[in-house]
Amino acid sequence: MNSKNRICLWYDGTALEAATFYAETFPDSAVGAITHAPGDYPAGKQGDVLTVEFTVAGIPCLGLNGGPAFTHSEAFSFQIATDDQAETDRLWEAIVGNGGQESACGWCKDRWGLSWQITPRALTAAIADPDPAAARRAFEAMMGMHKIDIAAIEAARGRTTP
Template identity: 80%
Template structure:
């Protein structure tokens, strides 16, 4: 890896499987070097895959097969900004359909327990504060509040429903 900062993700022997799935699912993603253990270690044997270098949407990652007992939590997630409902559906369905699970408000978990936020840009625009100058001139917090309330009732984000809520 040439990046100075890399996200290290802990897996229980499935780092290569996860990296391959991410590379096949997300644009600008790839599996790089696969490093095998030069000797036995607590979670594996000499020759087992120890680490996998990969990128997820341009973000350098390292999958470490560190063994059991260190599960992923919601304290870390990948947030993926999607451009339309088709992209939202494709990514959501790929994660959930590959042994993952739906959570809420655009969040899902992959089969390795890693959290993903599949977030349409339309949702971000609907609930974000307008820039300060625009907010002072014409704040429409009611529209943002309606969109936010609609999102809170969703599992996978429905852009048409967010836009309808925003319009009132």
């Protein structure tokens, strides 16, 4: 990776598995260099996968197999903008259907505990609607959802989807 900045994500021995899943699931994603531990360390043995360079939707990341000491929280999430309901459904199901769990307002967690916001561009536009009443209705509709339903957001906003 040539970037001077990248996100380092902590895993308990599953960095390569997670990176591979992300690369297979999200466009503009890939697994890069894999570094094996040159010696034993608190979370593993010599030869174990220590780090994995990967890209998620164009964002450079490093997966570190640091052990069980730290876990992911909602304080960090990837927000993926989707273009339509089919893309929203595909990504949501990939995450939730692969051992993840649903949360509210378009948020979900993958099986490694990392939070994702699967956010249709239509939702972003709806809650920024110049008509404050339309924005409020769309926002209130979103608040009752897990996976975002674009047709329901547009209906609440007072529009129809093509």
